[in-house]
Amino acid sequence: MPSQELPAPLATAAEGFARYLEAERGRSVHTVRAYVSDVESLLGFAASEGVADLPGLELGTLRRWLGAQSEAGMSRATLGRRSATARAFTAWALREDLIDSDPALRLKAPRREKSLPGVLHQGQVLRLVEGAESAAVEGGPLPLRNRAMVELLYATGVRVGELAGLDVDDLDPDRRTLRVLGKGNKERTVPYGLPAALALDDWLRRGRPALATGTSGPALFLGARGNRVDQRQVRSVVRGLLEGLGDTSATGPHALRHSAATHLLDGGADLRAVQEILGHSSLATTQIYTHVSVDRLRKSYLQAHPRA
Template sequence: MAEQTDARLVAAVESFLDHVRSARGLSEQTVRAYANDLDQLVEFAAQRGIGTTTGLGLEALRDWLWDADQRGLARSTIARRSSSVRAFTRWASETGVLDTDPAARLRAPKGSAHLPRVVSTDQVRSVLDGLTDRAGTDDPGALRDLAVVELLYAAAIRVSELVGIDVEDVDRSRLTVRVLGKGGKERVVPFGLPAKDALDAWLERGRPVLAARAAAQTPDRSPGQVRARRSGGDALFLGDRGGRLGVRSVYRVVARALEDLPGAGPSGPHTFRHTAATHLLDGGADLRAVQELLGHASLGTTQIYTHVSSARLREVYRTAHPRA
């Protein structure tokens, strides 16, 4: 009986994930976050003999969040878990899987209010100079890494958007790239000449090498669909084996590029997105123009960068003004 009721909870979670993936059009990254959180909830519930959605009362959900807090999970992680389970139980109540919504009154600590990491223009230049030196050897991986970081900073795009770009999405004559953002929303964003130069070198001398590497690893007798699956197809950026470059690989590229820079904080691809937005505002860009560039649905999301810019201004003032 326990296995049967367990399966019913798992089935409800799977139905919810199918719903947010298809009906709501959420990004695959968001769906994976929901799936990870709800998998943790199912495991927690099973340990306490809860195998059905009706067993997920408010107290059980509070215990789940409390357990996460006791294990030292970050406040932002607990807040995300709370959001995930509230989305799940709201869907369950709206579709009749649950009679009521037990998480409607669930509260969790707000996420960390730390400002995103921003590196200076000199530090960005140092990173890109180092990558340019490596790319001077015409190593295909080095050419790709330079183009990746140049485009992340120039276009201020998300890592999920970057890895989803196809070759045809890049207009090198108009210096624009088409990306697919959150919620399946498409937008066209500009980039500059240094990024174009890096993309030109990658497309002309780097990408063909990695694409040929993928073709060489695929037996001639393999069906066409297998060859397509092993290769990167139309992807702009390819991994070392010739397939579409993945998010984890981009994280490794950026972490290596930032590892020698002073300062604490995350060393992921979003650092360049945060940095680009802040540098635009420092340079006098209009907040709504930055909102459109970043693909934010709400202006309030973009306004965090005004706080970052102000913080940088105060720091410059304290160190440079004689009467600060």
């Protein structure tokens, strides 16, 4: 049920929550849109049950809302996000004195699947970057950019939006570190290796100057017209390289983030160090990669040990 069809008190509450997210929490436009969509879905369901204002919202309503979506086949990850949105919304409403008690205090999120599709083997990553390198050798600024983007995505595990938002002065070539502005405007420093450093140096010396215009500003990665590269362009580049592998179900840049984290843990990196590198606010989010590493270790054991 869209916001214009909600009873006025519910529509006003949804609009107030959106303003709160934008002004006080520093959320991205995409995140605000997703949260508001979740809240409108909840309030639309509540209205369909006869709820006309926020004090009429009860725990049972929240549970039935999630239950209906689960029966419709919604994934556990999406249900988890929606239950988190509901808790954030009712907590905000309580602070704003729109309700007297919080109905979502006892609302439990469904257990998330401990699966992580799209993790590349190290051999596949090598072939991926070799493909980018081969294209860069053929010349032109865009292949040089693509190689640098792919190397940096895998070297640092940064998100696509974080990569697109990088400026030239976010790089510290001497220390081989990168300053990243992540979710919630939290800044972190991430190291990167020699292959990424060489690719970045090539891009900055031979690629970027060929594309830069008066409107390029400090953007590290540029599009063909000299503007800051956007996330769609990054996804398209990585998707094309992944399709060229021919032996993976991975489809986008997040596979490089997943792979970087998994390979770090496979190599003995500390879990909290990986949490810091990825910019996770909770260690529990990073722990999913330990399951992937243990599963891979178990498969190797079963294949190799004579008494497995």
